Amino acid sequence: MHIVLDLHDGVVTATRIEGDGATGDAAQLDLTALVEFVAEREAAERPRWVWANTRQWYPRLLAAGVRVERCVDLTLCHRILRRSALTAESALARGPESAWDVASSALIEPVPAQSPALFDVEVPATTAGLDPVREFEAQLAAVSSAEQPGRIRLLLAAESAGALIAEEIRFTGLPWRADVHDRVLTQALGPRPAPERHPAKLDELATRIRELLDAPALNPDSQPELLAALRRVGLDVASTRKWELRELQHPVIAPLLEYKNLYRLYTANGWAWLDAWVHEGRFRPDYVVGGVVTGRWATSGGGALQLPKNVRQAVVADPGWKLVVADAAQLEPRVLTGLAHDRAMADAGRGRDLYDSIVAAQVVPSRPHAKVAMLGAMYGATTGDSARLMPRLRRAFPQAIALVDHAAEEGERGDRVMSRLGRTSPPPSAGWRAVQQRASEPGATSSDERRARSQARDWGRFTRNFVVQASAAEWALCWMAETRLRLAALNGRSLSGAPHLVYFLHDEVMIHTPEQFAPQVERVLHDAARAAGELLFGTFPVDFPLTVATVDTYADAK
DNA sequence: ACTGTGTGCGCG
DNA sequence: AAAGCGCGCACACAGT
Known part of the structure; x- marks a missing residue:
C-alpha cells in the first residue's frame, strides 16, 4: 500500500495506490490536518509514503512527533532510474529531461547559507508543479521493466530509507559539548581571540617562522610566499605539503608543521565553526x-x-546515555568478495581480520602490506609497493581481482559499470570521447595517443573503484535501514527517549541510547549487518564483521 | 566586490 | 614514498 502526498496552494492531496498499482481514492486535506492524517494512517496500515522529496515533508512530521517507517523519495529514485543500466529501456529513462531531473540536480547543489527556521521548510520551487502520482506510476513501470526488478527495487527502498534517516539525524542532532570543544581549542591555541585577531599561539609560531626563515614580511598562509622563503634558505622543495616538509632537516620545519596543524584546527573546526553549527548541545x-x-x-x-x-x-x-559506535571492518574488500563470489577471499575474511589472514596465507609479509595491496587493487595503483604486490594478490584471489580489472577495462572503453543493486556510473564527458576519437583517427600524433591513453586510464580507475565504492555504499544503506527498523521495534517509535541514529560516516554509524539499552543496541547492529549482507549477496558466505564500542565520548571509540 | 581556480588537509 | 578512489571546506590569488 502506498499513499502519494502532493501539495498545492496549501492543500494536500493524498492518493492511495493499491498493491496492484491501481490508483485509489484521493483525499484532500488542509496542511494543518496533515500530521494527524499521517499519524493515523501510519498506525493503521504503515503505508509507504510517496513524496517528491523527503526534506520537504518529513521535518514537519518529525517536529510534531510523527515518524514514518517507509517512504519513496521520488526525486532520489528518479535520479537512480534515469541512469541505471537495469532500467535503461524504460519510458522513464528514455524520455526527455523533465522537471524531475531539474529537481534531482537541485538536491545536490549547495543550499544557500543557513536555513532560517529549521522545521519550517518552504516548498522548494523546484518541486512545485510536479505530478507525483504520474511520476510514481512511471517509476513503478520502469522498475517492472527491469530484468531483475528485485535489485533496483531494493536500491530505491534503501535510498529512500536513507532520506528518512538523514532527516531524523538532522532533527535529533549529534550530542556536542561546546564547553569540551572550547577547552580543546583553548589548550591548543590559547584563549579565544577577539574578532579580527588570530589566536596567540598562531601569532607566536608565525613570528618564529619568520625569524627562522629570515623573512620578516612572510605570510605563512600564502603557499607561494612560503615556498619561495623555504627555497631561499636552501630547502629543495616542490610544494609545502606536510609529508614533503616532514622529510627535511631544518629548524623551521617543526614550528611550521605545528603552525599548519593548529591553523587547520582554527579555520576548519575552531570557534567560528562552533558558533555556526552547534546549538543547544547538538x-x-x-x-x-x-x-x-x-x-x-x-x-x-x-x-x-x-x-x-x-x-x-x-x-x-x-x-x-551512551554512544554505541560501530564500524564495518574492511568493508570494501568484503563487498568486493561478494561481488566477485571469490571463495578464497571469503574464507580469508571469515571470523577474523581479513588483512591478518592474507599475511597468514603468506601472500604478503605484513598487515600494512596487505592493506596497501588491497587498496591498490580497488583504486588502480600503478606504482609503488601497492602495484608491486598486485601479482601476488591476483594469484591468491583471482576472481576478485578479475572483477575490478574488468571494471577498469569497461571504463577505459567508455562503457558504464554497475553496482550490486544497479546504480550505474555516469558516461564519460563529450570532451573525453572527443579525445579518444581523435587518437583513433588517421593522422593522430603520438601526443594525441598519449593523451587519450592517459585519460582512458584515469576513467578506468574511476570505474574500477565505482563498482566497489557504490556497492559498499549500498551495503551501508541497507545496514542503516535495518538498524533503524530494529531500533524502532526495540522501544516503540519515539525518537528522543529511545535509542536512535545520530551519525553516519560511510562505513560507520553511531547510536545515542539510554545506558540500559546499550547491549541490545549492539546486538541490533550485528543483526542488521548480517541482514545487509544477505540482502546484497544472498546465500554467498561473505562475512561483514563489526567493531562495536559503547562509550561516553566518540574519541574513545577507536 | 564578486567568482573561479589552485593548494592543502580533514575524512572514508 | 605520497603513488592509486571518492569527497568538503578554507584560504590565497588572479581574473572580471
Missing part, C-alpha cells in the same frame, strides 16, 4: 543523500564527514 549535520556519484552521502556545510579525530572528544553522550 551538531546538526547537513547530509546530502546520494550526493556522491557512487551513492555515498555528501554533506553541505559543517563538514560532518570530516570531523577530525582531535575534536571527537566533544561528542559526548547525555547523562545516563
Whole structure:
C-alpha cells in the first residue's frame, strides 16, 4: 500500500495506490490536518509514503512527533532510474529531461547559507508543479521493466530509507559539548581571540617562522610566499605539503608543521565553526543523500564527514546515555568478495581480520602490506609497493581481482559499470570521447595517443573503484535501514527517549541510547549487518564483521 | 566586490 | 614514498 502526498496552494492531496498499482481514492486535506492524517494512517496500515522529496515533508512530521517507517523519495529514485543500466529501456529513462531531473540536480547543489527556521521548510520551487502520482506510476513501470526488478527495487527502498534517516539525524542532532570543544581549542591555541585577531599561539609560531626563515614580511598562509622563503634558505622543495616538509632537516620545519596543524584546527573546526553549527548541545549535520556519484552521502556545510579525530572528544553522550559506535571492518574488500563470489577471499575474511589472514596465507609479509595491496587493487595503483604486490594478490584471489580489472577495462572503453543493486556510473564527458576519437583517427600524433591513453586510464580507475565504492555504499544503506527498523521495534517509535541514529560516516554509524539499552543496541547492529549482507549477496558466505564500542565520548571509540 | 581556480588537509 | 578512489571546506590569488 502506498499513499502519494502532493501539495498545492496549501492543500494536500493524498492518493492511495493499491498493491496492484491501481490508483485509489484521493483525499484532500488542509496542511494543518496533515500530521494527524499521517499519524493515523501510519498506525493503521504503515503505508509507504510517496513524496517528491523527503526534506520537504518529513521535518514537519518529525517536529510534531510523527515518524514514518517507509517512504519513496521520488526525486532520489528518479535520479537512480534515469541512469541505471537495469532500467535503461524504460519510458522513464528514455524520455526527455523533465522537471524531475531539474529537481534531482537541485538536491545536490549547495543550499544557500543557513536555513532560517529549521522545521519550517518552504516548498522548494523546484518541486512545485510536479505530478507525483504520474511520476510514481512511471517509476513503478520502469522498475517492472527491469530484468531483475528485485535489485533496483531494493536500491530505491534503501535510498529512500536513507532520506528518512538523514532527516531524523538532522532533527535529533549529534550530542556536542561546546564547553569540551572550547577547552580543546583553548589548550591548543590559547584563549579565544577577539574578532579580527588570530589566536596567540598562531601569532607566536608565525613570528618564529619568520625569524627562522629570515623573512620578516612572510605570510605563512600564502603557499607561494612560503615556498619561495623555504627555497631561499636552501630547502629543495616542490610544494609545502606536510609529508614533503616532514622529510627535511631544518629548524623551521617543526614550528611550521605545528603552525599548519593548529591553523587547520582554527579555520576548519575552531570557534567560528562552533558558533555556526552547534546549538543547544547538538551538531546538526547537513547530509546530502546520494550526493556522491557512487551513492555515498555528501554533506553541505559543517563538514560532518570530516570531523577530525582531535575534536571527537566533544561528542559526548547525555547523562545516563551512551554512544554505541560501530564500524564495518574492511568493508570494501568484503563487498568486493561478494561481488566477485571469490571463495578464497571469503574464507580469508571469515571470523577474523581479513588483512591478518592474507599475511597468514603468506601472500604478503605484513598487515600494512596487505592493506596497501588491497587498496591498490580497488583504486588502480600503478606504482609503488601497492602495484608491486598486485601479482601476488591476483594469484591468491583471482576472481576478485578479475572483477575490478574488468571494471577498469569497461571504463577505459567508455562503457558504464554497475553496482550490486544497479546504480550505474555516469558516461564519460563529450570532451573525453572527443579525445579518444581523435587518437583513433588517421593522422593522430603520438601526443594525441598519449593523451587519450592517459585519460582512458584515469576513467578506468574511476570505474574500477565505482563498482566497489557504490556497492559498499549500498551495503551501508541497507545496514542503516535495518538498524533503524530494529531500533524502532526495540522501544516503540519515539525518537528522543529511545535509542536512535545520530551519525553516519560511510562505513560507520553511531547510536545515542539510554545506558540500559546499550547491549541490545549492539546486538541490533550485528543483526542488521548480517541482514545487509544477505540482502546484497544472498546465500554467498561473505562475512561483514563489526567493531562495536559503547562509550561516553566518540574519541574513545577507536 | 564578486567568482573561479589552485593548494592543502580533514575524512572514508 | 605520497603513488592509486571518492569527497568538503578554507584560504590565497588572479581574473572580471
